[in-house]
Amino acid sequence: MKNFNTLKAGQEIFFSGSIYTARDQAHKRLAEAIKTGRRLPFELKGTIIYYCGPTKTPEGKIIGSCGPTTSSRMDEFTPLLLCSGLKGMIGKGGRSQEVRNAIKKHKAIYFVTYAGCGALLSRYVKKVKTIAYTDLGPEAICKLEVKDFPLIVAIDANGRSIYDEN
Amino acid sequence: MKEIKTAKITEAVIELVKRANFSLRRDVLSILSSAYRIEINKQAKKILKAILDNAAYAKKNNLAICQDTGFPIVFIEVGIDVKIKGDLKAAINKGIKEGYKKYSLRNSIIKDPLLRGKSQFYPPIIHIDIVGGSKVKIMFLPKGFGCENKSQLKMFKPTADIEEIKEFIVDVVKNAGPDACPPYFIGVGIGGTADYACIMAKQALLINVTKKNSKLEEDLLRQINKSGIGPMGLGGKITALAVKIKKYPTHIAGLPVSVNISCHALRGATVTL
Numbered sequence: 285m286k287n288f289n290t291l292k293a294g295q296e297i298f299f300s301g302s303i304y305t306a307r308d309q310a311h312k313r314l315a316e317a318i319k320t321g322r323r324l325p326f327e328l329k330g331t332i333i334y335y336c337g338p339t340k341t342p343e344g345k346i347i348g349s350c351g352p353t354t355s356s357r358m359d360e361f362t363p364l365l366l367c368s369g370l371k372g373m374i375g376k377g378g379r380s381q382e383v384r385n386a387i388k389k390h391k392a393i394y395f396v397t398y399a400g401c402g403a404l405l406s407r408y409v410k411k412v413k414t415i416a417y418t419d420l421g422p423e424a425i426c427k428l429e430v431k432d433f434p435l436i437v438a439i440d441a442n443g444r445s446i447y448d449e450n
Numbered sequence: 451m452k453e454i455k456t457a458k459i460t461e462a463v464i465e466l467v468k469r470a471n472f473s474l475r476r477d478v479l480s481i482l483s484s485a486y487r488i489e490i491n492k493q494a495k496k497i498l499k500a501i502l503d504n505a506a507y508a509k510k511n512n513l514a515i516c517q518d519t520g521f522p523i524v525f526i527e528v529g530i531d532v533k534i535k536g537d538l539k540a541a542i543n544k545g546i547k548e549g550y551k552k553y554s555l556r557n558s559i560i561k562d563p564l565l566r567g568k569s570q571f572y573p574p575i576i577h578i579d580i581v582g583g584s585k586v587k588i589m590f591l592p593k594g595f596g597c598e599n600k601s602q603l604k605m606f607k608p609t610a611d612i613e614e615i616k617e618f619i620v621d622v623v624k625n626a627g628p629d630a631c632p633p634y635f636i637g638v639g640i641g642g643t644a645d646y647a648c649i650m651a652k653q654a655l656l657i658n659v660t661k662k663n664s665k666l667e668e669d670l671l672r673q674i675n676k677s678g679i680g681p682m683g684l685g686g687k688i689t690a691l692a693v694k695i696k697k698y699p700t701h702i703a704g705l706p707v708s709v710n711i712s713c714h715a716l717r718g719a720t721v722t723l
Binding site: 337341343345349350351355378396398399404406407419420421423 | 497500501503504505507508511512513514515516517518519551553554555556557558566568569596599627628629630631682683684713714715
């Protein structure tokens with residue numbers, strides 16, 4: 285994880301390790317828990333969140349289609365999560381200036397991955413465990429073990445964004 | 451009079467759910483393949499390749515092309531000379547519910563938009579039209595919401611200039627930027643009422659995207675592609691793959707224009723019974 289800080293916007297990497305799925309409602313709950321000082325369902329410090337709500341898992345498969353969802357919907361919750369130790373995020377599309385500033389401040393990182401390619405991305409997921417908010421269905425928090433998951437650095441630890449040039 | 455049992459409608463809908471979610475529309479595939487050939491930006495080309503690979507992988511492995519298996523939308527045209535035996539809407543509902551469950555798609559529908567709560571596979575939005583003849587045509591469009599979120603309606607003054615309208619349409623796409631899975635397909639509804647313009651914009655996404663464009667569609671496509679947003683918003687010559695427009699007579703006091711954006715995974719399937 286420590287070498288994330290040296291990555292530059294635009295670089296492509298293949299990530300192996302654990303990531304946690306969380307999208308809209310999970311973010312709302314996580315933010316609520318942080319604000320009220322309740323314990324979080326997983327350790328946020330140093331972890332990577334993937335903005336993803338997979339399909340149901342077809343029989344005989346590890347996971348269903350599992351591409352990224354629009355990151356900007358999580359913007360209002362992100363600075364608080366970064367403040368609580370979140371290291372990285374994976375999603376699609378741009379982020380607000382506030383998120384960008386918070387990424388720079390906390391030396392975090394924002395990646396994008398192949399959007400609309402959920403079937404293909406399922407190949408890189410080796411293990412899935414639902415860990416919290418199961419009542420949210422596809423929006424539950426799952427821990428995914430991924431291998432060689434393709435990521436493009438969209439905002440690096442210095443706050444440089446890949447979208448600036450376009 | 452020809453008679454169709456509702457069980458047959460349900461069965462047809464289940465099959466449409468599968469086809470639309472696992473196999474990308476042939477016209478969409480063909481236009482994506484052309485885009486891949488034309489694109490010169492290296493990264494954009496790589497992304498287009500991933501999109502094509504994803505479609506092939508999904509089809510081969512019976513996986514959803516995208517995890518957002520959409521809001522299920524059904525357009526159904528019922529011939530006046532057909533008798534449907536049973537409850538048509540209930541039959542469609544059942545087909546959606548069973549199809550989404552059977553093929554392990556995503557339960558993305560929330561029963562109450564304000565209270566939210568548990569998500570489920572249905573209900574779909576159903577548009578029923580009565581047409582001539584003795585056939586039933588069912589068109590199924592699972593609409594992803596990342597792109598639905600970027601869709602807009604504007605009520606123009608009847609004296610509005612065509613350039614103002616074009617600017618609005620192009621701006622809706624620019625506003626979507628990298629967020630809604632470009633390269634996009636743009637459905638436009640012009641005329642009618644506020645609600646009808648929106649339905650037409652959605653229906654425009656059902657038109658074959660390889661069909662020759664009108665001059666206005668061509669102009670818009672060129673202007674949108676000048677934005678350079680490109681696949682995934684990372685730059686390139688192709689920001690939109692097609693613009694399709696549907697028009698309807700409107701009122702002397704107004705000019706509604708609705709833009710419905712689709713991500714590159716414009717899915718759909720049609721059957722005629």
